[in-house]
Amino acid sequence: MAAEARVSDFTGKAHVALNDPKLRANFRRAMDGLMTKRAAQFADPEEWATLRARGAAIRADALARLPELLERLEANLTRNGVTVHWAESTEEANAIVLGILREAGATRVIKGKSMVTEEMHLNAFLEANGVIPVESDLGEYIIQLAGEAPSHIVMPCIHMNKGEIAELFADKIEGLGYTENVDELTAAARRALRGRFADAQAGISGVNFAIAETGSLVLIENEGNGRLSTTLPPVHIAVTGIEKVIERLEDVAPLLSLLPRSATGQPITTYVNMISGPRKPGEKDGPREVHLVLLDNGRSKVYGDTQLADTLRCIRCAACMNHCPVYTRVGGHTYTFTYPGPIGKILTPQLEGLDCAGDQPHASTLCGACAEVCPVQIPIPDLLARLRTEAVKPSSDAVKGGGSSATLADSLGWAGWKALYSSPALYGLASRALGWFGNLMPASAPMLRTWTAVRTKPKFAAKSLHQLAREKGFSHD
Amino acid sequence: MSASIRPDSVYFFGTCLIDLFYPEAGLAGMELLRREGLKVVFPQKQTCCGQPARNNGHQDEARAVARLQLDAFPEDWPIVVPSGSCAGMMKTHYAELFENTPDHARAVAFSARVFELTEFLVDVLKVRLVDKGRPVTITWHPSCHSQREAKVVDQPKALLGQLANVTLVENPRETECCGFGGAFAVRQPEVSAAMVTDKVASIEATGASRVISGDCGCLMNITGAAEKSRKPFSGTHIAQFLMERCHGR
Numbered sequence: 001m002a003a004e005a006r007v008s009d010f011t012g013k014a015h016v017a018l019n020d021p022k023l024r025a026n027f028r029r030a031m032d033g034l035m036t037k038r039a040a041q042f043a044d045p046e047e048w049a050t051l052r053a054r055g056a057a058i059r060a061d062a063l064a065r066l067p068e069l070l071e072r073l074e075a076n077l078t079r080n081g082v083t084v085h086w087a088e089s090t091e092e093a094n095a096i097v098l099g100i101l102r103e104a105g106a107t108r109v110i111k112g113k114s115m116v117t118e119e120m121h122l123n124a125f126l127e128a129n130g131v132i133p134v135e136s137d138l139g140e141y142i143i144q145l146a147g148e149a150p151s152h153i154v155m156p157c158i159h160m161n162k163g164e165i166a167e168l169f170a171d172k173i174e175g176l177g178y179t180e181n182v183d184e185l186t187a188a189a190r191r192a193l194r195g196r197f198a199d200a201q202a203g204i205s206g207v208n209f210a211i212a213e214t215g216s217l218v219l220i221e222n223e224g225n226g227r228l229s230t231t232l233p234p235v236h237i238a239v240t241g242i243e244k245v246i247e248r249l250e251d252v253a254p255l256l257s258l259l260p261r262s263a264t265g266q267p268i269t270t271y272v273n274m275i276s277g278p279r280k281p282g283e284k285d286g287p288r289e290v291h292l293v294l295l296d297n298g299r300s301k302v303y304g305d306t307q308l309a310d311t312l313r314c315i316r317c318a319a320c321m322n323h324c325p326v327y328t329r330v331g332g333h334t335y336t337f338t339y340p341g342p343i344g345k346i347l348t349p350q351l352e353g354l355d356c357a358g359d360q361p362h363a364s365t366l367c368g369a370c371a372e373v374c375p376v377q378i379p380i381p382d383l384l385a386r387l388r389t390e391a392v393k394p395s396s397d398a399v400k401g402g403g404s405s406a407t408l409a410d411s412l413g414w415a416g417w418k419a420l421y422s423s424p425a426l427y428g429l430a431s432r433a434l435g436w437f438g439n440l441m442p443a444s445a446p447m448l449r450t451w452t453a454v455r456t457k458p459k460f461a462a463k464s465l466h467q468l469a470r471e472k473g474f475s476h477d
Numbered sequence: 478m479s480a481s482i483r484p485d486s487v488y489f490f491g492t493c494l495i496d497l498f499y500p501e502a503g504l505a506g507m508e509l510l511r512r513e514g515l516k517v518v519f520p521q522k523q524t525c526c527g528q529p530a531r532n533n534g535h536q537d538e539a540r541a542v543a544r545l546q547l548d549a550f551p552e553d554w555p556i557v558v559p560s561g562s563c564a565g566m567m568k569t570h571y572a573e574l575f576e577n578t579p580d581h582a583r584a585v586a587f588s589a590r591v592f593e594l595t596e597f598l599v600d601v602l603k604v605r606l607v608d609k610g611r612p613v614t615i616t617w618h619p620s621c622h623s624q625r626e627a628k629v630v631d632q633p634k635a636l637l638g639q640l641a642n643v644t645l646v647e648n649p650r651e652t653e654c655c656g657f658g659g660a661f662a663v664r665q666p667e668v669s670a671a672m673v674t675d676k677v678a679s680i681e682a683t684g685a686s687r688v689i690s691g692d693c694g695c696l697m698n699i700t701g702a703a704e705k706s707r708k709p710f711s712g713t714h715i716a717q718f719l720m721e722r723c724h725g726r
Contacts, residue, residue, distance in 0.1 A: 018667050024671075325656070329672065359664075362661070363668070364658070365661045366622075366658060368621055368622070382573075385534070388533060389534040392534040393537070414530055414533070415538070418530065418538035418541050421493070421524040421527075421545070422545045424524065424549075447663065451663070451666075453666065454674060455673070455701030456705050457701075458498055461500045461501075463500060464500055465491040465495055465496045465519075466519075468503075469507065469521075474511075474517055474518070475517075475518045476519055476521040477520065
């Protein structure tokens with residue numbers, strides 16, 4: 001089942017989210033907590049500056065040699081006994097995963113957290129094909145029970161509070177009454193999941209970093225579910241985007257220092273898994289088959305543009321959304337697609353097309369809070385501005401759906417703006433006229449109405465600064 | 478232009494928003510420079526830095542308007558700007574805007590001459606202010622582009638800190654965007670409204686009777702929302718506030 005074509009409706013969904021006080025309180029509280037924790041981790045500005053410059057360089061260097069590193073990764077993984085699969089599209093990736101499962105006769109699957117499988121809508125696809133996937137990350141388990149999509153890339157159920165989860169569990173987990181006791185809720189999930197780990201015929205996980213020189217996959221997590229999902233079942237399928245490759249083992253340490261600290265404010269995650277192949281003869285545990293599915297899904301197109309390729313540096317820490325004043329108020333579901341927040345606003349239009357998600361680059365004040373905390377220095381506001389340009393005046397075919405926001409009214413409006421502001425004489429006349437008559441415009445005028453809904457009308461000054469400067473004797477040359 | 482050299486003459490770039498809505502803020506900025514003994518030149522050909530077009534995807538229009546500014550400030554004097562947002566645009570985006578055009582070299586040279594007003598007052602002129610005003614409690618609102626593009630963070634507070642009768646109460650949510658964002662306020666009016674409503678509440682919670690900022694875009698948004706909801710504080714551009722204090726008004 002292919003994902004149905006979807007179109008972003010940021011304004012409409014934001015309206016719903018903004019009018020949901022519980023949702024807004026949940027996000028505000030959670031994001032405040034995450035910002036505070038992250039700030040404590042990076043209290044030393046020099047350490048932060050040095051470390052993020054290192055992180056950015058590692059990712060940029062890896063991307064600069066992406067084709068070569070992917071080949072090395074494949075060779076070394078193959079040598080380690082891992083089967084590597086390449087998928088151009090999410091449909092192909094889904095078919096590959098299903099093929100592996102069918103080959104192994106697996107119908108019960110346990111899953112570790114993976115945003116790429118969300119991008120593929122893998123769960124829906126597997127269910128439609130007779131496979132039962134069970135999410136084992138607590139947050140993912142919760143939203144799977146609720147039938148929802150993640151609202152955050154690190155904390156998928158962050159939009160829900162304790163009471164909502166208590167209701168959900170009482171409704172969905174047999175034998176559990178309503179309780180807001182977090183330990184009891186966690187224990188109930190653990191009990192429900194334990195059997196699923198034991199009887200799963202395959203495990204599916206994501207990947208944080210794929211190391212080219214050693215052919216190993218790094219997976220970080222806090223619950224041990226990632227380790228169980230990747231070691232207990234006889235078959236492990238790891239799924240990742242092609243951009244996640246890094247060159248050296250030694251690159252892992254700085255990135256591991258940046259990722260959890262940026263994400264959750266933890267110095268390190270509880271589990272750091274280094275997966276380097278299936279069970280070897282004489283070993284007592286581990287899967288007998290390990291597969292890696294490398295998904296493109298538009299990434300090589302992003303890679304083709306030198307500026308936009310910076311998007312691919314992302315290590316999915318979510319610091320950008322944790323610090324985004326827009327995300328904090330509207331939540332992750334407002335973004336329609338898999339990746340919300342600032343990273344989503346630059347990634348989604350490139351993966352899905354500006355014709356589907358052209359409103360997302362504009363759902364930003366360009367405040368730059370995201371870029372300030374990005375551990376790999378992605379210049380998100382510059383990329384937002386670039387995508388705005390591609391939407392009205394595509395420089396080439398760099399982005400799918402380029403030019404789809406071009407309208408006659410928009411281009412005439414900006415042509416008029418240019419004529420006015422590039423002619424001192426015309427501008428002088430216009431500013432005088434606005435000083436005389438501008439304030440006659442009623443607050444209910446179409447453009448003003450959106451402004452005056454919560455604000456008073458701005459007042460044109462009787463005399464412009466140009467006039468006052470002349471009158472006060474300031475030289476003009 | 479080295480930041481340590483004190484020039485005899487400076488240019489003043491008033492910004493389009495100040496020109497039409499807050500000329501008294503611009504005038505105060507020019508007075509602050511003039512009283513330091515500088516010749517302050519306000520080229521009458523100036524209009525707008527080009528940011529609105531640039532931020533809305535219209536690079537050609539932005540470049541045409543920016544080019545007029547390159548022409549309007551011909552001497553090798555510092556260009557002082559009473560806005561972190563416009564200064565940020567002129568400092569950090571002109572190079573890319575004029576890339577692969579014959580104007581690139583002079584755009585880069587122009588960017589190097591741009592100073593945000595408080596940055597210039599503190600870093601170059603090292604001004605000392607004498608507060609003649611009555612005791613007042615204020616809070617500071619830094620614009621996003623001032624903090625993150627123009628990289629002006631400490632200078633405004635250093636100036637406000639020189640004022641003996643001014644108590645500065647820090648807003649714990651000071652660095653959060655007010656929700657203006659130019660066309661954003663029209664494209665996403667409800668999100669913008671939610672942001673400014675929160676910003677106004679956070680300012681009110683400081684107990685300050687005035688919010689001071691270096692950017693009139695933020696001020697238009699914040700004071701507009703504060704007025705509409707009848708909040709007990711007003712907003713003033715820092716240039717105007719400093720002039721007031723120096724004259725004891």
